[in-house]
Amino acid sequence: MPLLDVRDLSVVFKRKGTAPFTAVDNVSFAVEPGQTVGLVGESGSGKSVTSLAVMGLLPKRGAHVTGSVNFDGTELLSLSMKELRNRRGRDLGMVFQDPMSSLNPVITVGRQISEVLQRHRGQDRKEADAGAVAMLDQVGIPDPARRVGEYPHQLSGGMRQRALIAIALACRPRLLIADEPTTALDVTIQAQILKLLADLVRGTETAMIMITHDLGVVAGLCDEVNVMYGGKIVERAERHRLFAEPRHPYTHGLLRSIPRLDAPRGEKLVPIKGSVVDNIPWEGGCAFAPRCPNALQRCRQVMPELEPEDARHLRCHNPVQPAAVAEGRAER
Amino acid sequence: MKLLKRKSDRIDELAAGAGEGGTSLAADALKRMARSPVAVVGAGVVALFVILSAIAPWIAPKDPFTRYPELRSELTPTNIPGPMPGFLLGSDQNGYDFFSRLLVASQQTLIVGVLATLLGLTVGMIIGGLAGALGGWVDSALMRLVDIMLSLPALLLAISIAALFREGSQWTVIIAVGTVSVPIFARLLRGAMLAQRESDHVLAATALGVRRRTVVFRHMLPNSLGPVIVQATLTLAAAIIEAASLSFLGLGDPSPRRAEWGLMLAQAQRHFEVKPELAFYPAAAIIIVALGFTLLGESMRESLDPKNRR
Ligand SMILES: Nc1ncnc2c1ncn2[C@@H]1O[C@H](COP(=O)(O)OP(=O)(O)OP(=O)(O)O)[C@@H](O)[C@H]1O
Ligand code: SF4
Ligand SMILES: [Mg+2]
Numbered sequence: 001m002p003l004l005d006v007r008d009l010s011v012v013f014k015r016k017g018t019a020p021f022t023a024v025d026n027v028s029f030a031v032e033p034g035q036t037v038g039l040v041g042e043s044g045s046g047k048s049v050t051s052l053a054v055m056g057l058l059p060k061r062g063a064h065v066t067g068s069v070n071f072d073g074t075e076l077l078s079l080s081m082k083e084l085r086n087r088r089g090r091d092l093g094m095v096f097q098d099p100m101s102s103l104n105p106v107i108t109v110g111r112q113i114s115e116v117l118q119r120h121r122g123q124d125r126k127e128a129d130a131g132a133v134a135m136l137d138q139v140g141i142p143d144p145a146r147r148v149g150e151y152p153h154q155l156s157g158g159m160r161q162r163a164l165i166a167i168a169l170a171c172r173p174r175l176l177i178a179d180e181p182t183t184a185l186d187v188t189i190q191a192q193i194l195k196l197l198a199d200l201v202r203g204t205e206t207a208m209i210m211i212t213h214d215l216g217v218v219a220g221l222c223d224e225v226n227v228m229y230g231g232k233i234v235e236r237a238e239r240h241r242l243f244a245e246p247r248h249p250y251t252h253g254l255l256r257s258i259p260r261l262d263a264p265r266g267e268k269l270v271p272i273k274g275s276v277v278d279n280i281p282w283e284g285g286c287a288f289a290p291r292c293p294n295a296l297q298r299c300r301q302v303m304p305e306l307e308p309e310d311a312r313h314l315r316c317h318n319p320v321q322p323a324a325v326a327e328g329r330a331e332r
Numbered sequence: 333m334k335l336l337k338r339k340s341d342r343i344d345e346l347a348a349g350a351g352e353g354g355t356s357l358a359a360d361a362l363k364r365m366a367r368s369p370v371a372v373v374g375a376g377v378v379a380l381f382v383i384l385s386a387i388a389p390w391i392a393p394k395d396p397f398t399r400y401p402e403l404r405s406e407l408t409p410t411n412i413p414g415p416m417p418g419f420l421l422g423s424d425q426n427g428y429d430f431f432s433r434l435l436v437a438s439q440q441t442l443i444v445g446v447l448a449t450l451l452g453l454t455v456g457m458i459i460g461g462l463a464g465a466l467g468g469w470v471d472s473a474l475m476r477l478v479d480i481m482l483s484l485p486a487l488l489l490a491i492s493i494a495a496l497f498r499e500g501s502q503w504t505v506i507i508a509v510g511t512v513s514v515p516i517f518a519r520l521l522r523g524a525m526l527a528q529r530e531s532d533h534v535l536a537a538t539a540l541g542v543r544r545r546t547v548v549f550r551h552m553l554p555n556s557l558g559p560v561i562v563q564a565t566l567t568l569a570a571a572i573i574e575a576a577s578l579s580f581l582g583l584g585d586p587s588p589r590r591a592e593w594g595l596m597l598a599q600a601q602r603h604f605e606v607k608p609e610l611a612f613y614p615a616a617a618i619i620i621v622a623l624g625f626t627l628l629g630e631s632m633r634e635s636l637d638p639k640n641r642r
Binding site for chain 2 (some may be wrong): 055057071098102104119164
């Protein structure tokens with residue numbers, strides 16, 4: 001049985017005076033214990049909203065959430081606020097994008113860790129403070145005994161993100177959601193943080209959802225990858241399969257737009273035309289059609305369903321043929 | 333109604349910029365202030381005023397509450413003695429030592445100003461904190477009340493409140509002036525807390541299952557205090573002027589056992605042609621002290637403004 005089972009999750013934002021906006025549209029996926037699952041897509045594709053819905057962090061007013069989020073047999077969407085608060089931080093942890101703004105500037109990093117330990121583990125202040133030092137040590141912060149007493153602004157960007165990870169992992173949650181954990185960091189630091197996350201969850205029962213718009217991040221980390229477009233999952237596959245043979249035109253385009261060190265000199269990147277902002281809704285066709293090189297007449301009339309095909313799940317009327325993928329390689 | 337809106341909107345704007353950097357910001361801000369001449373002058377005036385009023389009773393050359401025969405003997409309707417040996421600024425209209433009274437009056441001004449500001453701060457923070465933490469109808473109701481108070485001119489409101497008391501006293505002035513500053517503090521704290529509620533670190537704390545109470549008191553409130561502290565300095569300046577105005581209008585404590593600049597100014601009016609200094613010195617004192625607090629407050633606000641960082 002999966003640890004997290006998300007079924008037909010939809011999030012519709014309703015504001016007075018504006019048309020309802022479907023940010024997440026019938027999304028289903030599952031995460032097994034110990035597994036790392038990627039959620040990939042351009043800005044605005046609904047990745048963060050999906051994760052916030054899982055955590056129950058969307059505002060009660062204005063965000064209409066339907067479907068089911070089953071965590072280890074418990075339906076999270078129907079939990080009371082109080083029960084949810086008991087779960088957050090203990091069973092479910094989250095690492096956010098911007099480590100500076102996600103830390104409270106007026107209390108020490110150590111206190112921000114011990115606070116969670118006191119809250120969920122019922123530890124007293126002394127135990128929790130010791131736990132904070134141990135956590136900082138574990139996420140690779142040098143001289144943790146000194147660093148616990150420092151404020152977020154005294155740490156470097158990379159160390160702040162390490163601290164944030166320490167806070168999220170303090171109570172050993174069974175599921176960790178990392179929402180673009182490296183986007184705000186320098187390139188050199190990005191790799192370190194990803195390695196840290198991988199090390200921390202490898203060989204443990206902790207499952208992870210890695211949210212990113214960067215397929216390069218997923219490549220080294222995820223067991224399974226969900227590609228999102230316009231609030232829907234358009235392709236899901238095991239990591240190697242997805243990278244070797246992207247079948248959805250959007251995934252294919254994403255992979256072709258990644259700069260590769262081994263690409264021949266002078267080869268141009270192929271960006272995907274347009275942006276997700278001008279997406280058309282899914283009803284009455286495929287939302288990717290305006291940007292899709294493979295689009296058929298049918299794509300503008302019938303919405304494609306997510307269907308098992310070729311050892312993956314695919315939402316497309318006219319997927320990229322394996323031969324064409326190989327050809328694309330050969331061209332390089 | 334339009335004016336009303338503008339005033340509370342301005343306050344909300346100030347509040348929104350709050351707490352975007354916490355401690356680091358405070359440390360930066362101090363450094364920036366030390367480099368600003370306006371801040372240094374403001375802080376200097378304020379420091380001098382506070383020190384003077386603290387030690388006034390000990391450094392006053394004469395007893396401010398004794399009518400000296402040598403001064404009284406020369407008092408006539410057309411003559412109030414000027415400076416003479418032992419009496420630096422001569423006599424006031426009643427035969428007291430003018431200089432000593434002027435000096436000791438600073439103490440009264442500081443006490444009234446600080447107590448009135450503390451009163452406004454405390455009540456305002458309770459109202460604003462409740463509104464910001466609870467939101468919803470509590471927020472709407474409290475802010476309606478606050479907006480009504482804000483729509484009235486502060487001095488007019490203070491006079492009306494003071495007039496409710498049967499006889500004027502120091503406490504009348506403190507309560508009246510303090511009440512008037514309640515809505516600004518309330519609106520400021522509420523605005524800052526609402527901004528905090530939307531902030532990333534409050535979302536992060538919520539994602540950790542931190543209790544609501546803890547989120548409010550440890551994560552929202554401390555990050556919302558910046559604009560409130562600045563406002564307290566500015567309010568002190570306003571409170572000093574308002575308190576003086578109330579005494580000037582006879583709504584304060586009229587006893588001669590209490591020296592107070594506003595009252596001195598009011599009583600000097602009748603003798604303006606004989607000895608204009610009697611009005612001039614208390615007026616100058618009020619203006620300089622209020623200006624000192626205003627300069628300090630404004631430069632604090634400026635250096636705390638995230639837009640001016642680095
Ligand atoms: N509170 C909200 N109210 C209304 N619309 C929202 C709200 N939050 C998000 N949205 C909209 O939902 C859509 C999906 O947003 P989401 O933050 O999930 O994107 P994302 O995939 O995480 O992108 P990014 O890479 O930029 O983080 C966006 O178009 C966004 O404008
Ligand atoms: S369904 Fe049609 S438009 Fe949509 S991705 Fe597939 S080929 Fe392109
Ligand atoms: Mg996002």
